[in-house]
Amino acid sequence: MIPPQVPFQIHNAQAQDANITGFFEKVDTNLIKLIQEDQLHPKPLMLCSGGTSSRCSANGHWTLDLRRNYKTINFNALEKDVVIQAGVNMNELLSHLVKENRIFPVGLSGITGIGYILTGGISPLSRKYGLAIDQILEIEGVWGNGNKFRKFKPGLLTLEQDINEWRGLCGAAPFLGIITKLRLKTNLLKPLYLWESSLSPVQLSKTIQIAESWPDYASLHWIWGDYIKAFAIVEIDSLGKMKDVEGILNQLPKTIDSKLFRISSLNKLKEMKVPVIENKESNKRYSEVLGLLGSPLLSRSYEFVKSIEEIMNLRPNKQCYLAAQQLGGNTMRASEGSTSFVHRDAMWKPWITGSWDPKSNDEKDKSLTWMVEAWSKIEPYCPGVHLAQLHDHLPWHTKEVNAAFKEWLPGLQQLKSTCDPKGILPPL
Structure with missing residues (x-):
């Protein structure tokens, strides 16, 4: 264990400023003994793999920082899969795979760690390849x-208990165990077209309606601050499909x-x-992020956007914003019961970011x-929750856990009672 006097540097400003008790950098016999003897107090133990979450650390708590000692990446050229340790971030993973002419569906931020994968993992390429958790082939760690x-x-031939444990780990691992290694499926690297425009x-x-009928190799995401910035990403399968790609791009609004x-x-x-048009906010900001999930909007897209416009008119400062990513395609084709990501009918993930001066x-x-x-x-349109960030320190934690896991929550809680009976990890 390392005392708090030693610098603990992470991306998230709120977590960086936490007055921690200390941190561990290895899942070794010493840490496992402390876990088994229930010696880590207060609970829960905080986990850091990428350093982007506000709950990488917390006042008075211990943090397990996996970033320095768990950095191995091994690509299997024969099987086309890759084994990564828990300190690898998504930029590092993708940079390694690109050299092998392969890809993994990483998200919009490359600095996230394996928490991105384990909590679902929504990528601009998810419609084509599925969620990040759908790419997992093997998981190692400590309950x-x-x-x-x-x-x-x-x-x-897999036993029911093993099926349930796998389901729990794929989408709810932060509540159940400490993951140290993953084996992941990869895909062939293909070029992309990126369209961006203010809307x-x-x-x-109108663009939302258009995007809902796109083929799986195209997706939309957008961010709304002082104005709206939208992005479309289209994967190019072959030169023969360029006319299809051009057809998608020609549907999009033409702006200055x-x-x-x-x-x-x-x-x-x-x-x-x-x-933002003019940013007078302080450089250092604390923030929280809440991700929602909803099915195709269809003809309701106008009223959905109108609701967001009303919300944005009330935001307390310029760093509070809304954004959204598109799902669908292969994210909808996986079985609802195969992972803890139960919202397989979701087409949209809007997320709400609240920000403030510390x-x-x-x-x-x-x-x-x-x-x-x-x-x-937004809830009438997007009643589900994507728990990419944990909020067990905020009053809405119980509501978002229920909205994230729905009918699977009792099974997940039963699993936690066996895998984490003393509540070493965040509560369900």
Whole structure:
């Protein structure tokens, strides 16, 4: 264990500033003994694989930081799969795979760790290849009770207990165990077209309707701050499909700042920043993010966008914003009971970001209140929750856990009672 006097550097400002008790950097016999003897207090133990979440650390808690000692990446050229340890972030994974002419469906941020994969993993390529959890072939780690495990993707002869444990780990692993290694399926690298444009609310609602009928190799995402910035990503399967690609791109609105790029892979995507006209906010900001899930909007896209416009008119500062990613295609084709991501009917993941100056409790209260109000506005269209971030420190934790796991929650809680009976990891 390492005392808090040693620097603990992470991306998330809120977690960075936490007054932690100390941190561990290895899942060794010492840590496992502390877990088994229930010596880690207060609970839960915080986990850090990428350092982007506000719950990488917390005041008075211990953190397990996997980033330095779990960095191995091994690509199997014969099987075309890759084994990564828990400290590998998505930029590192993709950079390694591109050298092998392969890809993995990473998200919009490359600095996220394996938490991105284990909580679902929604990518601009998910419509084509499925969620990140759908690519997992093998999982190694330690349960919250201290017992080591190695699990394989279920087959026809897999026992029911192993099937349930696999389901729990794929989408709810942070509640059950400490993951140290993953074996993942990869796919052939193909070039991409990226379209970006500023849109009006009316143009956004029309673009949403258009995107819902796109083939699986195209997806839409957008971000709304002072104005709306939208992006379409289209994978190019072959030169013969270029006419299809051109047909998709020609459907999109023509605006003054519309741009079209050809990029080699997702690691060439530019960072999706909040569109602001003039930013007078402090550079250092705390934030929380709440991800929702909903089915195709169809003819309701206009009223959905209108609701968001009302929300955005009430945001407390310029760094509070809404964004969304498109699902569908292969994310809908996996069985609802195969993973803990039960919202297989989802077409959209909007997420709400509340932000505040660390020195202002008033601004914090206003931002968190705005997030709850935004949630209530969007909930009729997107009743599900994607638990890519944990909020066991906030009053809405119980509601979002119920919305995330629905009818599977009792089974998940039963699994936790066996795998993490002492509550070493975050509560369900």
